[in-house]
Amino acid sequence: MKLKFLNLSSFGNYNTKKLGLFFSFAFLIVELAIAVEGVVNESIVTLTNLFFLMSLFWAVFSKEKIDDERFQAIRYFTFKTITQLFVFAVVFDLIKNYRIAPIYFAIGTLSGYLVIYYFCVIVNPEFIYKEKTRVNPINNVTLIVTAIVLIVALINLLASIIAM
């Protein structure tokens, strides 16, 4: 059976989304300003990150004005895609040993969600609505992610062998 729609009852209303989008944009500018100016105060950076995350949370986990089944289908596709990318990012971080702070993973995931979601809302690509799970048991995204992880792991392994 296809699971094409995603409509969680815990989602906030449309006003929460508008507020979330507004504050997300505002805190994005603050984040960019900090990145350009350099770290002035560590606690300001932490607070900005927290407020940015909270704004993104509002924007992501809120409903549309008319939250019909097309938006639910787009939401389901976006959650599915961003989950795959999140897993890939975690594996990549582990392999490359970057040790990225968890809050940046959270900010990156929610920001990525918004980008993919609004891209799909505006462009409305057809493949979002066509899920042929029985025809293709392993989809292209899974294959690409697996291939990239394997290549990165192989390069890492070879580099460590050469370094020995």
Add this chain to the structure above:
Amino acid sequence: MKNLIKVERAKKDITQAELADELKVSRQTINSVELGKFVPSTILALKIAAYFKVKFEDLFILEDEDWE
């Protein structure tokens, strides 16, 4: 699955936005359904058919690829 929503809309002389308002969905949803991009749920499809006062199977027609 193809559909004849555009034809029925022309007969009734209503816009996508007006149909969307009647059915409590967004205009983009009606547009996506009309273009055959988005297959609506059974409930929405029945609502559309009821709005135009036509039989469901006269509005939505299965194509060969739908059987694959």
